[in-house]
Each structure stands twice: as C-alpha cells, then as structure tokens.
Amino acid sequence: ERPLLGATVLDAVGSAFVRRDVTAARAALKHGLEGELGEDELVYAGLWLMFLERDLKVPTDGTAERALRAASDRGSWVGKLAAWAAGKLSDAELATAAQSTPQRVEAAFYMAVAKKVAGDPGAEAKLREVAKSPVIDLLEVHIAREMLAPRWRAEPPGGVKLP
Numbered sequence: 785e786r787p788l789l790g791a792t793v794l795d796a797v798g799s800a801f802v803r804r805d806v807t808a809a810r811a812a813l814k815h816g817l818e819g820e821l822g823e824d825e826l827v828y829a830g831l832w833l834m835f836l837e838r839d840l841k842v843p844t845d846g847t848a849e850r851a852l853r854a855a856s857d858r859g860s861w862v863g864k865l866a867a868w869a870a871g872k873l874s875d876a877e878l879a880t881a882a883q884s885t886p887q888r889v890e891a892a893f894y895m896a897v898a899k900k901v902a903g904d905p906g907a908e909a910k911l912r913e914v915a916k917s918p919v920i921d922l923l924e925v926h927i928a929r930e931m932l933a934p935r936w937r938a939e940p941p942g943g944v945k946l947p
Contacts, residue, residue, distance in 0.1 A: 786820075790816070793819075793829055800812060804839070806833070806836050806840055809833045810833060824862050831865065834869060852866045911928045
C-alpha cells in the first residue's frame with residue numbers, strides 16, 4: 785500500500801538522517817523509488833539523504849538525485865524544494881515561495897540544515913527556531929528536535945555484561 789510505504793520510507797530515511805547512517809538512508813529511499821512513491825515523499829526523503837551525504841562528505845550514489853527529480857510539478861511546494869536543492873532557487877526565493885506556516889517552517893528547516901552542513905555556526909540557532917515551531921505535526925520539526933537533543937550513552941552497572 786502506497787500510503788503505508790510512504791510513511792515507512794519517510795520514517796526510515798528521517799531516522800537514518802538523524803543517526804547519520806547513510807547506508808540505511810539509501811536503502812530505504814531505494815525501496816521508495818522501487819515502490820513508486822509519490823513525489824512528496826520522494827522529495828523529502830531525497831533532501832534528507834542529499835544533506836546526509838554532504839554532511840558525511842561521502843560521494844553520492846545518485847539515489848537522492850533520482851528522488852529529487854521525481855518532482856515533476858515545479859509549481860508545487862515540493863517542486864520548489866527540489867528546485868532549491870538543485871540550486872535553481874536561492875534561499876530568498878524559497879522563503880518567498882513558502883506561502884503557508886508549514887511551508888515557512890519547512891523552508892527554514894532545509895535552509896538551516898544546508899547551513900549546518902556547510903559549517904555555518906549560526907545554523908544551530910536556526911534549527912532551534914524550527915524545533916520550537918508550533919507546527920508540531922511536521923516531520924521537519926521532529927527531526928530538528930532529534931538533531932538538537934543531547935546525545936548520551938547509558939553504561940550498564942558495574943559487573944554487568946551485555947550480550
């Protein structure tokens with residue numbers, strides 16, 4: 785079922801993005817491409833993989849680009865996101881194209897992630913703004929929160945060995 789596959793692929797790629805697992809992100813997105821997901825799911829997952837590859841400085845395998853090319857309607861919001869990812873729209877043009885509050889939050893998220901990947905020290909503050917957004921049902925808000933969450937490792941009590 786396409787809706788279930790779309791939700792599963794977005795969850796898997798988003799989780800892999802936060803965990804910085806490019807192999808898992810690519811595998812999940814390839815399943816989405818093979819399952820003929822809609823352009824919305826492909827563009828969002830493609831953006832996350834594209835930024836993950838850039839952040840990890842690994843060569844692309846073409847999966848993200850294939851997904852981003854799925855946006856056939858350049859007038860749609862995801863078409864504008866794909867055009868921005870391809871360098872065909874500037875940050876200012878993307879921000880202007882964002883017509884609704886959810887679109888403005890998404891635009892802010894993707895521009896912040898692009899800045900973070902480029903090493904901009906101000907990017908984290910922009911991600912914090914996204915994480916505080918009242919549009920809590922957006923995946924980008926959840927991902928921003930996960931990206932900013934403190935990382936911790938729990939050590940087992942002394943004398944306890946885990947299998």
